């Protein structure tokens with residue numbers, strides 16, 4: 108179906124940071140399937156481990172115990188505040204599980220008949236009906252009303268607005284089950300969370316026994332330079348969701364919960380494909396390789412270079428570029444009103460052999476594989492500058 112406005116580009120092969128089109132042209136990939144290909148394309152270790160898994164066991168039902176799934180859950184819990192994990196196949200599906208968890212928490216812990224979930228404006232939580240209802244962007248709702256009920260929105264990073272909405276919702280007794288937030292808004296324009304705001308939300312959630320659930324689908328699994336984006340905010344969530352980068356290109360999603368939010372019982376949630384041996388082997392490999400190759404330290408070092416070179420680019424083109432912002436290898440370049448739009452700049456960069464992705468009309472986003480090297484960053488900036496000059 109015509110659900111995507113596709114670029115006229117057909118990619119047929121990839122290796123490391125590079126992808127090739129069907130005419131043999133080479134592109135530097137700073138999209139990585141939108142923050143998915145953590146280890147780059149065609150990584151030898153991921154290939155070897157997945158080939159081995161295909162030759163051992165690919166899929167069995169969750170009717171049975173799955174050692175790879177248990178090992179991946181353990182790996183996530185050992186590196187986070189979580190105690191239990193549910194596996195599914197995508198970000199939207201992970202958020203669906205989180206929304207069901209929130210509703211159950213509202214019913215059983217807070218005794219609410221029709222629980223509310225508070226989410227942020229400019230957020231993005233996925234395209235299934237509940238996840239898109241959680242998404243605080245009207246353009247994604249249009250044409251699909253009625254939305255799933257029970258969501259209220261407030262401006263991101265705005266403590267006063269959050270406090271006012273919470274007070275309004277709780278005026279006649281308990282009404283709010285959970286707050287669902289991205290630690291950094293990716294699709295919404297690469298807006299990093301403000302630690303003071305998140306710490307206040309955490310405090311209020313604790314006071315009212317409201318769950319704080321974080322959508323780590325884009326920023327989680329090392330992309331921020333920490334395992335999880337919330338480590339940059341100085342808080343622990345009650346639950347968080349993962350997908351994108353977790354499988355390094357193999358579809359997998361997860362809902363991780365603390366013991367205190369471990370509320371779903373046998374039969375209350377399920378997925379046929381979720382947590383199959385193949386996808387979990389991919390997730391395990393990604394986590395093991397992030398550790399073995401010391402990629403968290405590497406992301407920090409590469410992020411510093413990328414940030415400095417983007418800042419220098421802004422200084423060279425102050426009439427077109429406003430600023431750089433982001434965490435780790437999730438960086439945005441903010442364009443001025445007078446500058447070409449982000450989608451136009453992305454197209455011009457493609458002609459220069461560089462793949463980037465817009466995050467809204469005014470922000471160009473870098474989400475490269477975590478294995479990016481300094482020479483790739485230099486090349487990316489050069490190509491981006493050429494694209495900018497062509498348009499200007």
Ligand SMILES: *Cc1c(COP(=O)(O)O)cnc(C)c1O
Nearest residue numbers: 197198199231232233293324325
């Ligand atoms: C991409 C994304 C999703 C949706 O993930 P899908 O795998 O496309 O369903 C949800 N939340 C955030 C923060 C995302 O970036």
